[in-house]
Amino acid sequence: MKVVVDMNKCQDHGQCVFAAPDVFRMDDDGHLAYVPDPDDALRDEVEEAADVCPLQAIRIED
Amino acid sequence: MDARIVVAGASLGGLRAAEQLRAAGWTGGLTVIGDEPHMPYNRPPLSKEVLAGRAPLASLAFTPKASAADVEWRLGTRIVAARLAERTVELDDGSVMSYGGLVVATGTRPRRLRCPGPLAGRHTVRTLDDARALRDELTRPGVRVVVVGAGFIGCEVAATAVGLGAAEVTVVDPLPLPMVGPLGDLLALVLLKRHEERGVRFLLGGGVAAFAGDDRVTGVVLNDGTTLSADVVVESVGSLANTEWLEGNGLDLTDGVLTDEHLRVGGRPNVVAVGDVARFPNARYDGVPRRVEHWSIPTDSARHAAKVLVGADAGLAPFAPLPTFWSDQHDFRLQSFGAPALGLDDIRVLDGDPDAGDVLVGYHCHEQLVGVVALGGQAAARGAARYRADLLKQPALTA
Numbered sequence: 256m257k258v259v260v261d262m263n264k265c266q267d268h269g270q271c272v273f274a275a276p277d278v279f280r281m282d283d284d285g286h287l288a289y290v291p292d293p294d295d296a297l298r299d300e301v302e303e304a305a306d307v308c309p310l311q312a313i314r315i316e317d
Numbered sequence: 318m319d320a321r322i323v324v325a326g327a328s329l330g331g332l333r334a335a336e337q338l339r340a341a342g343w344t345g346g347l348t349v350i351g352d353e354p355h356m357p358y359n360r361p362p363l364s365k366e367v368l369a370g371r372a373p374l375a376s377l378a379f380t381p382k383a384s385a386a387d388v389e390w391r392l393g394t395r396i397v398a399a400r401l402a403e404r405t406v407e408l409d410d411g412s413v414m415s416y417g418g419l420v421v422a423t424g425t426r427p428r429r430l431r432c433p434g435p436l437a438g439r440h441t442v443r444t445l446d447d448a449r450a451l452r453d454e455l456t457r458p459g460v461r462v463v464v465v466g467a468g469f470i471g472c473e474v475a476a477t478a479v480g481l482g483a484a485e486v487t488v489v490d491p492l493p494l495p496m497v498g499p500l501g502d503l504l505a506l507v508l509l510k511r512h513e514e515r516g517v518r519f520l521l522g523g524g525v526a527a528f529a530g531d532d533r534v535t536g537v538v539l540n541d542g543t544t545l546s547a548d549v550v551v552e553s554v555g556s557l558a559n560t561e562w563l564e565g566n567g568l569d570l571t572d573g574v575l576t577d578e579h580l581r582v583g584g585r586p587n588v589v590a591v592g593d594v595a596r597f598p599n600a601r602y603d604g605v606p607r608r609v610e611h612w613s614i615p616t617d618s619a620r621h622a623a624k625v626l627v628g629a630d631a632g633l634a635p636f637a638p639l640p641t642f643w644s645d646q647h648d649f650r651l652q653s654f655g656a657p658a659l660g661l662d663d664i665r666v667l668d669g670d671p672d673a674g675d676v677l678v679g680y681h682c683h684e685q686l687v688g689v690v691a692l693g694g695q696a697a698a699r700g701a702a703r704y705r706a707d708l709l710k711q712p713a714l715t716a
């Protein structure tokens with residue numbers, strides 16, 4: 256699975272981190288870091304993260 | 318269940334309901350009916366980035382999931398009535414549509430002030446068209462703005478207006494502090510100060526008696542008789558649930574549509590409600606049904622209600638979301654987790670310094686943490702994540 260976060264949109268809300276902690280995390284400066292090619296087993300989590308992102312910045316490509 | 322599922326309301330709740338019905342295994346017909354002409358779009362930026370001109374209108378549209386590609390969208394169409402016993406809804410073109418399942422997702426609309434005076438020049442912010450119209454007025458040079466109502470939306474609009482260079486921005490509210498109802502006085506005082514430092518004026522403790530002007534508003538007359546000059550007025554005095562179309566079915570429609578602990582309406586297995594319009598008991602708290610106007614609720618409730626509607630709810634625990642809210646004002650952000658309003662009598666600073674604008678505040682009920690609000694910087698945000706985990710672990714609150 257391929258995940259893309261539009262970093263121009265992302266405002267570091269961190270909601271995605273709660274939904275899918277294996278894929279998204281906040282780095283030491285409070286900015287978003289993420290795994291761009293997570294395992295397919297994490298799809299449900301990642302879809303939930305995409306749903307809860309207030310800026311709708313997360314896209315799942317295939 | 319056969320026939321089709323009708324989703325009433327084509328905003329966030331309606332979209333998520335459609336997507337989650339497909340995810341829950343519903344392969345039958347699915348129609349979403351909404352009275353706005355637009356596909357579902359994101360409302361929070363309407364009082365923030367969109368009003369400020371930092372986000373193009375086109376960026377607001379949600380991208381529906383592929384699973385919802387075959388959903389039928391009937392936009393620009395209003396449901397005028399429902400007959401639940403007959404399983405039908407009536408549309409504004411006079412046609413009647415039958416359903417096997419119904420999702421109520423008609424949300425809310427702004428409450429309006431009923432004072433005498435002209436209507437022109439008075440705005441509310443709920444829809445894309447509202448935000449567009451208000452932006453046109455706020456960007457006029459030298460504009461004087463009066464915001465009536467010091468809740469979240471009012472304070473966001475005031476902050477945005479200052480940012481746009483409005484000549485005067487005044488917020489009026491009968492309550493003594495901004496956002497004090499949901500946040501309590503500790504944070505409300507801090508926020509008042511921060512708004513004032515950034516150029517917003519507050520006239521608190523008194524209401525609006527009338528609007529001055531003939532064809533168009535020129536001022537706001539307060540209860541104490543003073544008149545504030547105004548070129549533009551924004552009314553942000555709460556919201557009313559869109560439930561009129563459900564009348565005549567014996568439902569409890571006092572402040573939204575009442576649901577049971579699984580979001581079912583009127584004891585019917587084939588009718589559920591989601592989002593702003595639903596007045597539901599939250600099993601996490603005291604079981605008192607409440608409407609919760611947070612952006613997180615349409616998504617959470619649609620996930621639950623879809624399972625219930627398609628009968629995939631064996632062993633499903635009662636709906637118990639952790640409410641989540643944020644608000645951006647000037648250069649600061651508020652993030653709220655849980656139900657601070659249930660813990661206003663016992664507010665404690667958990668971390669940071671309120672005056673420095675980087676603080677984490679905890680709300681308690683019977684010594685139990687029920688809500689956390691972070692204001693400002695990264696320390697607050699990081700702390701909030703830790704306390705959010707605590708909130709999720711708390712036992713249910715008993716009244």
Ligand SMILES: Cc1cc2nc3c(=O)[nH]c(=O)nc-3n(C[C@H](O)[C@H](O)[C@H](O)COP(=O)(O)OP(=O)(O)OC[C@H]3O[C@@H](n4cnc5c(N)ncnc54)[C@H](O)[C@@H]3O)c2cc1C
Pocket residue numbers: 325326327328329330331350351352353359360361362363364394395396397422423424425426442443444470559562591592593594609610611612613615641642643644645
């Ligand atoms: C300006 C603004 C800023 C906000 N900011 C934040 C924020 O920062 N953080 C946060 O957590 N939340 C925020 N919110 C709240 C959040 O946007 C709402 O909780 C969310 O939009 C609710 O979605 P919904 O689908 O339940 O209802 P709505 O979005 O109200 O959708 C209901 C839809 O149903 C339609 N409808 C109504 N009656 C009928 C009918 N009879 N027939 C057909 N269609 C009908 C309506 O026109 C509307 O399109 C904000 C809201 C606004 C307005």
Ligand code: SF4
Pocket residue numbers: 260264265266267268269270271272279287307308309310311312313
């Ligand atoms: S939820 Fe969205 S805005 Fe927030 S950090 Fe994740 S991607 Fe960025």
